Amino acid sequence: MKKVAFICVHNSCRSQIAQALGQYYACDVFESYSAGTSLKSQINPDAIRLMKQLYGIEMEKTQYPKLMSDIPTPDIVISMGCNVTCPCAFDMNWKLEDPTGKSDEEFIKVIKEIEKKILDLKENLK
Numbered sequence: 001m002k003k004v005a006f007i008c009v010h011n012s013c014r015s016q017i018a019q020a021l022g023q024y025y026a027c028d029v030f031e032s033y034s035a036g037t038s039l040k041s042q043i044n045p046d047a048i049r050l051m052k053q054l055y056g057i058e059m060e061k062t063q064y065p066k067l068m069s070d071i072p073t074p075d076i077v078i079s080m081g082c083n084v085t086c087p088c089a090f091d092m093n094w095k096l097e098d099p100t101g102k103s104d105e106e107f108i109k110v111i112k113e114i115e116k117k118i119l120d121l122k123e124n125l126k
Contacts, residue, residue, distance in 0.1 A: 002030045002125060005074035007090070011036025011065040013044040014080040014096050018114050020057050025115070026122040033071040040065055044100055050107055078121075 006018035015034035022032025043059055051057045081095035094117055099107040 002075040003072055004030045004032055004076045004078065004121070005068070005071060006032070006034045006078050006080060007036065007068070008034070008080040009037055010040040011067075012040040012042065013047050013098065013100055014110065014114065016043050016059060016063055016065075017047055017051060017111055018078070018080065018118065019063060020051055020059050021055075021111075021115050021118045022121075023062075024055060024057055025118050026125075029122045029125050030076075031072075033066075033074060034063070035066045035068045035071050037068075039067060046100070046104070046107055047111075050104065050111060054108070054111065 004022060006015040006022070008015035011034055015036065019032045019034035022030065026032070043063060043065065048058075048060050051059050076091045079090040079093040081093055081097070094114075096110055096113060097106075099110040
């Protein structure tokens with residue numbers, strides 16, 4: 001089974017959402033991991049709240065911020081679109097806006113965009 005890594009700067013929001021939705025929708029097709037180029041001390045509280053509200057996923061119980069060195073070597077690396085220098089090459093760049101500090105509506109828009117991309121990735125990797 002392929003290992004997919006979702007990479008963002010702080011591994012606290014978009015990459016964590018992608019890991020959670022990958023595990024939720026596509027665990028039968030690929031293993032999902034997330035990591036950052038630097039770390040925040042916790043997952044974004046709005047991401048935790050909205051993922052629980054929308055999907056019943058409790059990210060804070062199973063996920064935590066990680067660096068690339070903390071996860072298995074991935075087969076596929078996907079950037080969330082952070083526009084930073086990364087120690088690895090990306091297979092894809094999803095170019096997602098960071099919803100941190102924005103309204104719930106903006107946050108949900110990004111979550112739904114990640115959901116669509118996860119479902120597309122699942123279909124492409126079958």
